[in-house]
Amino acid sequence: MPKTSVKGKQMPPSPIRKLVPFAESAKKRGVHIYHLNIGQPDIETPQVMLDAIHNYPDKVVEYSHSAGIETYRKKLTKYYNKYKISLDFSEIIVTTGGSEAIEIAMMSCLDPGDEIIIPEPFYANYNGFSTQANVKVVPIRSTIEEGFALPPVNEFEKLITPATKAIMICNPSNPTGYLYTRDELEQLRKLVLKHDLWLFSDEVYREFCYDNKEYHSVMHLEGIEQNVVMLDSISKRYSACGARIGAIISRNKDLMAVALKFAQARLSPPTFGQVAGEAGIDTPDEYFVNVKEEYVRRRNFVVESLNKMDGVFCPKPSGAFYCIARLPIDNSDKFCQWLLESFSHENETVMLAPATGFYSKPELGLDEVRIAYVLNMDSLSKAMQCLELALLQYPGKKESAMETSAIRSEKQS
Amino acid sequence: MPKTSVKGKQMPPSPIRKLVPFAESAKKRGVHIYHLNIGQPDIETPQVMLDAIHNYPDKVVEYSHSAGIETYRKKLTKYYNKYKISLDFSEIIVTTGGSEAIEIAMMSCLDPGDEIIIPEPFYANYNGFSTQANVKVVPIRSTIEEGFALPPVNEFEKLITPATKAIMICNPSNPTGYLYTRDELEQLRKLVLKHDLWLFSDEVYREFCYDNKEYHSVMHLEGIEQNVVMLDSISKRYSACGARIGAIISRNKDLMAVALKFAQARLSPPTFGQVAGEAGIDTPDEYFVNVKEEYVRRRNFVVESLNKMDGVFCPKPSGAFYCIARLPIDNSDKFCQWLLESFSHENETVMLAPATGFYSKPELGLDEVRIAYVLNMDSLSKAMQCLELALLQYPGKKESAMETSAIRSEKQS
Numbered sequence: 101m102p103k104t105s106v107k108g109k110q111m112p113p114s115p116i117r118k119l120v121p122f123a124e125s126a127k128k129r130g131v132h133i134y135h136l137n138i139g140q141p142d143i144e145t146p147q148v149m150l151d152a153i154h155n156y157p158d159k160v161v162e163y164s165h166s167a168g169i170e171t172y173r174k175k176l177t178k179y180y181n182k183y184k185i186s187l188d189f190s191e192i193i194v195t196t197g198g199s200e201a202i203e204i205a206m207m208s209c210l211d212p213g214d215e216i217i218i219p220e221p222f223y224a225n226y227n228g229f230s231t232q233a234n235v236k237v238v239p240i241r242s243t244i245e246e247g248f249a250l251p252p253v254n255e256f257e258k259l260i261t262p263a264t265k266a267i268m269i270c271n272p273s274n275p276t277g278y279l280y281t282r283d284e285l286e287q288l289r290k291l292v293l294k295h296d297l298w299l300f301s302d303e304v305y306r307e308f309c310y311d312n313k314e315y316h317s318v319m320h321l322e323g324i325e326q327n328v329v330m331l332d333s334i335s336k337r338y339s340a341c342g343a344r345i346g347a348i349i350s351r352n353k354d355l356m357a358v359a360l361k362f363a364q365a366r367l368s369p370p371t372f373g374q375v376a377g378e379a380g381i382d383t384p385d386e387y388f389v390n391v392k393e394e395y396v397r398r399r400n401f402v403v404e405s406l407n408k409m410d411g412v413f414c415p416k417p418s419g420a421f422y423c424i425a426r427l428p429i430d431n432s433d434k435f436c437q438w439l440l441e442s443f444s445h446e447n448e449t450v451m452l453a454p455a456t457g458f459y460s461k462p463e464l465g466l467d468e469v470r471i472a473y474v475l476n477m478d479s480l481s482k483a484m485q486c487l488e489l490a491l492l493q494y495p496g497k498k499e500s501a502m503e504t505s506a507i508r509s510e511k512q513s
Numbered sequence: 514m515p516k517t518s519v520k521g522k523q524m525p526p527s528p529i530r531k532l533v534p535f536a537e538s539a540k541k542r543g544v545h546i547y548h549l550n551i552g553q554p555d556i557e558t559p560q561v562m563l564d565a566i567h568n569y570p571d572k573v574v575e576y577s578h579s580a581g582i583e584t585y586r587k588k589l590t591k592y593y594n595k596y597k598i599s600l601d602f603s604e605i606i607v608t609t610g611g612s613e614a615i616e617i618a619m620m621s622c623l624d625p626g627d628e629i630i631i632p633e634p635f636y637a638n639y640n641g642f643s644t645q646a647n648v649k650v651v652p653i654r655s656t657i658e659e660g661f662a663l664p665p666v667n668e669f670e671k672l673i674t675p676a677t678k679a680i681m682i683c684n685p686s687n688p689t690g691y692l693y694t695r696d697e698l699e700q701l702r703k704l705v706l707k708h709d710l711w712l713f714s715d716e717v718y719r720e721f722c723y724d725n726k727e728y729h730s731v732m733h734l735e736g737i738e739q740n741v742v743m744l745d746s747i748s749k750r751y752s753a754c755g756a757r758i759g760a761i762i763s764r765n766k767d768l769m770a771v772a773l774k775f776a777q778a779r780l781s782p783p784t785f786g787q788v789a790g791e792a793g794i795d796t797p798d799e800y801f802v803n804v805k806e807e808y809v810r811r812r813n814f815v816v817e818s819l820n821k822m823d824g825v826f827c828p829k830p831s832g833a834f835y836c837i838a839r840l841p842i843d844n845s846d847k848f849c850q851w852l853l854e855s856f857s858h859e860n861e862t863v864m865l866a867p868a869t870g871f872y873s874k875p876e877l878g879l880d881e882v883r884i885a886y887v888l889n890m891d892s893l894s895k896a897m898q899c900l901e902l903a904l905l906q907y908p909g910k911k912e913s914a915m916e917t918s919a920i921r922s923e924k925q926s
Contacts, residue, residue, distance in 0.1 A: 101739040101765070102678065102711045108621045108771035117579060117777050144572045153569050153785060159557045161755040161789070166530060196609050196757065199779040207645060208521045212625055228778030232620060234647065265515070298515045326514040340574040342784025344609065344757075352514070358521035364530045365641030366612040371755025372566060372785035376574070 111231050115224045115457020122440040123451055131444050134475060134483035137436075137451040139274060139421065141474040143339040143394070145376075146387055152379030153372060163368040167360055168194025168347075172378040176347065179381050183306065185319040185330075191351055193359055194369045194377075198304050198333030198346035199225065205329050205348055206233045208358045209298045214265040216300075219251060221424065221458035221465060223274045223302065238264070239460040244426055244468065247415040248276035250284040253291050266298035267291070272305040272315070275458045275470040276424050277399075277417020279309055282316045289321045292328075299324060304333040304346075305420040307388055310396050313418045325351045334373075336421075338380045339391075343373035395421050398473040398480055405484040406471075409491060414471075422472050424455055430496035432456055432469050443490045450486040467498065524644050528637045528870020535853040536864055544857050547888060547896035550849075550864040552687065552834065554887040556752040556807070558789075559800055565792030566785060576781040580773055581607025581760075585791040589760065592794050596719065598732040598743075604764055606772055607782045607790075611717050611746030611759035612638065618742050618761055619646045621771045622711045628676040629713075632664060634837065634871035634878060636687045636715065651677070652873040657839055657881065660828035661689035663697040666704050679711035680704070685718040685728070688871045688883040689837050690812075690830020692722055695729045702734045705741075712737060717746040717759075718833035720801055723809050726831045738764045747786075749834075751793045752804075756786035808834050811886040811893055818897040819884075822904060824912065827884075837868055839881050843909035845869055849882065856903045863899040880911065 116138050123133055167173065173189040180187050195201040202225075210216060212234035218226055220239040230237045238259050242248045256267070267288065272279045292299045301318040309315045318328045333346035348359055363369075399416070403423055406414040411428030429435045432454035439449050455468030473480060491497065529551050536546055580586065586602040593600050608614040615638075623629060625647035631639055633652040643650045651672050655661040669680070680701065685692040705712045714731040722728045731741045746759035761772055776782075812829070816836055819827040824841030842848045845867035852862050866885070868878030886893060904910065 102709050104767055104771045105624045111774040113774050114777035145574045156566050161558045161753040163754040211518045225778045296515050341576040342574040344783040354517050358517045361524040361526050364527035365638045370757040370783040
């Protein structure tokens with residue numbers, strides 16, 4: 101029997117999806133699961149997008165241009181204009197989800213053995229895409245105590261080697277919900293300029309910034325236009341994860357020419373999704389006002405509920421729809437599996453993402469979980485109740501550090 | 514300014530798409546182009562699929578399971594049953610087009626530096642996917658004189674090294690239209706078994722086998738169940754290239770577990786496309802009877818027209834909707850570009866794919882082009898007229914080898 105590749109063995113299983121079999125057996129036992137483990141919002145996709153699909157006019161479902169349908173790319177420039185990002189449509193290649201945007205950016209800019217510095221905890225699949233490209237992720241730690249702010253620039257500089265080719269951020273961040281300040285981006289700008297690195301920025305959550313805090317894009321940074329690559333997706337913006345439409349955006353023409361070759365190899369991004377995406381640009385502003393209000397309500401409820409629980413600490417994030425909570429537990433992988441296998445309250449339980457999958461070292465994130473507040477208030481309320489009871493019953497309970505309550509009182513004041 | 518990757522430089526531009534800018538300027542000059550350069554059929558997508566899209570019921574366009582929607586995968590097993598391929602749905606992972614099926618298969622089975630033997634001319638993007646995975650393609654030549662039949666097994670054996678991990682075929686073949694016989698597959702079976710190699714088979718054209726010749730799948734071969742990986746797509750089957758739905762299929766559980774990790778990293782295949790694909794399985798048989806008749810008519814016309822032209826030779830293929838023709842020209846890249854830049858007849862021209870892109874060495878395919886007979890009879894007739902006139906006017910005309918006419922009389926008798 102032939103052997104699978106070493107790369108295949110190294111490929112990490114998705115920490116968000118690896119618990120799925122346990123969830124499936126819980127469901128078979130009749131247990132209802134509140135899915136806070138995955139960024140699949142319950143928010144309805146804008147009607148204009150569904151209408152575009154219902155009225156899909158063509159008789160032949162054709163390939164599109166490898167870089168995406170031209171009218172869509174042109175309309176996307178108007179969308180970015182709203183965020184003071186001025187683009188020509190040739191600076192946009194439409195991809196199959198944000199996932200493919202990351203894959204193509206990595207392959208276009210980095211070779212096997214090259215290094216990319218990423219603040220951790222980070223979106224778990226960055227590990228997967230790096231493994232695919234034989235690129236080495238060099239993590240730089242951001243901490244729950246600091247609310248996951250950008251680590252100081254001198255910490256980055258310590259990690260830079262001749263193999264360092266890029267820095268990657270996610271802003272607002274999945275999994276932390278942290279929103280970078282203008283000052284933090286300015287620090288990154290100087291660093292990137294000094295070392296002539298690529299700066300990849302995954303900004304798929306820009307619609308979700310709260311508390312009147314402003315979204316700053318790497319596309320706004322002056323003097324590093326040739327270094328910046330923005331990675332985007334319509335999945336979260338329009339609650340259209342299944343459309344699988346994203347984009348890779350850069351003003352660097354060399355990069356875009358190379359990226360197009362990778363795009364040509366896979367022929368084209370999905371036509372139906374692009375049709376929906378193009379229609380989505382006409383989504384009324386009201387839609388986002390309502391969605392944002394809803395997420396703020398959910399965030400406030402979840403973060404408050406968590407911080408009320410004994411031994412739990414959760415900094416309040418300013419963006420996206422995730423938060424990371426520190427729990428009084430021995431091992432978040434075990435705890436999340438136990439929630440599905442051995443716990444239920446009134447025949448219900450909650451599914452969370454162990455934070456271990458968002459760190460690069462196995463000893464990190466053992467007492468942290470990521471919570472996606474993507475369900476309605478009623479479900480969130482029941483889910484938080486489940487979690488509180490579960491923490492009381494969990495056999496691997498750990499008395500949390502004193503530190504925690506000190507920080508909590510400080511952060512929540 | 515940071516540099517793009519070496520891999521990006523090595524990435525071949527799509528030979529099918531690299532002429533697109535010349536086509537675009539021709540169109541801007543008002544010249545009508547007959548596109549025989551790309552496998553984008555004009556055949557209508559089955560109505561059942563369009564209906565499924567028009568009636569898409571959900572309010573939230575959600576991610577699907579990373580391996581694809583379960584009901585779709587289960588229904589796919591029924592589709593394969595019709596071809597005497599018996600599968601459990603767990604042996605199918607739905608992918609984003611056949612492209613992603615190839616990418617995932619390569620990454621799951623091969624590491625950087627590993628070698629894969631592929632009969633050439635082969636589908637150009639195999640080069641791209643190999644470059645992505647840092648895998649080395651070892652071509653084995655099939656010739657127009659032999660109608661692109663499988664090269665003898667002893668020729669394969671000469672190429673096998675300790676780095677050889679896989680053999681890949683396309684059956685029926687893009688770009689040659691060649692349909693492998695049961696005997697040829699049997700030879701491959703023995704070879705694969707002897708050297709314990711992976712056997713990848715791209716079988717996306719199985720619906721298009723002509724002259725009552727039978728389709729034989731690698732999935733039918735006994736004793737190499739653990740070695741075989743079938744790569745599939747609905748693009749051609751249902752003329753639904755833009756749906757971007759394919760599949761990777763294998764009975765090797767280790768492989769499927771590894772492939773699932775790659776599938777998880779990119780979250781899920783497109784939801785709309787899967788909905789269309791699931792509906793497509795109910796396409797009435799009559800649809801395929803009509804489509805096949807149409808392609809046979811087109812093939813016969815194109816191959817006959819080509820062989821009537823002075824100095825042209827085209828073996829008659831038994832499958833897919835491509836043929837490769839040898840033309841009396843100096844350089845197929847130049848000729849195809851000249852057709853777009855400098856030739857027109859009654860304000861029309863024809864776009865072909867230079868065969869150079871389907872070979873791995875730059876000196877091969879210089880006098881060959883691939884023709885996709887994907888347009889209606891009227892368009893094909895005008896396109897063939899354009900080609901005949903163009904060959905008379907082309908400044909790089911080459912008196913073809915005497916060999917050609919000898920072969921023609923032999924092959925067409």
